[in-house]
Amino acid sequence: MKKLQIAILVAVCFLVIQAKGAVRISSIQINIYSPAADTGSSITFGPLDYSFSSPDIHFGLDQGGGQPLYWNPVPGVTDHDNHVTWGAKIDGSLTMDTPGICAIGLTSDDGSYLFVNGSLLINNGGDHGTYGVTQQISLNAGNTPFELEYWENGIGGSGVWMSASVMPEPESSKLIASALSLLFGARALRNLCKSRSEER
Numbered sequence: 001m002k003k004l005q006i007a008i009l010v011a012v013c014f015l016v017i018q019a020k021g022a023v024r025i026s027s028i029q030i031n032i033y034s035p036a037a038d039t040g041s042s043i044t045f046g047p048l049d050y051s052f053s054s055p056d057i058h059f060g061l062d063q064g065g066g067q068p069l070y071w072n073p074v075p076g077v078t079d080h081d082n083h084v085t086w087g088a089k090i091d092g093s094l095t096m097d098t099p100g101i102c103a104i105g106l107t108s109d110d111g112s113y114l115f116v117n118g119s120l121l122i123n124n125g126g127d128h129g130t131y132g133v134t135q136q137i138s139l140n141a142g143n144t145p146f147e148l149e150y151w152e153n154g155i156g157g158s159g160v161w162m163s164a165s166v167m168p169e170p171e172s173s174k175l176i177a178s179a180l181s182l183l184f185g186a187r188a189l190r191n192l193c194k195s196r197s198e199e200r
Contacts, residue, residue: 021166026094027143028054030073036151060109061107074086088150099139099140102139106148129157
């Protein structure tokens with residue numbers, strides 16, 4: 001009976017986790033400009049130098065993925081320590097399977113700003129080293145457009161990373177407990193937790 005209870009517990013947890021869905025950063029298009037300037041609330045861009053697409057926004061900063069420390073998308077323009085300012089405008093979509101709360105992380109060296117649906121969500125601007133900011137936002141299912149503006153001062157490290165994940169529903173733990181109580185009763189649930197602790 002104990003093995004059956006554990007199997008049901010695993011199944012319930014799996015269903016709750018699946019219910020929260022997933023989010024993807026998709027349709028990413030990058031435009032590189034030089035020169036560029038950080039105004040404190042956005043980036044102003046000079047002439048367009050180069051455009052390309054990417055499956056993700058993981059450029060430079062060496063965050064454990066074997067990436068180079070410096071982002072150099074346009075050799076001769078964006079070279080490390082060349083004292084030339086440049087910037088990137090990155091357009092894409094946040095694609096949600098189901099409605100929910102999304103946590104978005106933005107790390108950059110130097111400044112960056114993230115606009116979602118045309119409104120500023122993350123202000124990580126300024127002349128600074130590698131620094132990250134995370135904000136939460138409620139999103140509908142489907143595609144939500146975003147624009148990421150990035151600025152490099154031409155000295156030191158350079159790069160920008162963006163990540164997104166769906167936050168667990170606040171009621172997830174209560175849902176699991178309620179489901180198990182209905183299946184086993186409160187006393188059986190307490191005994192199950194006690195037996196799992198003793199097995200460890």
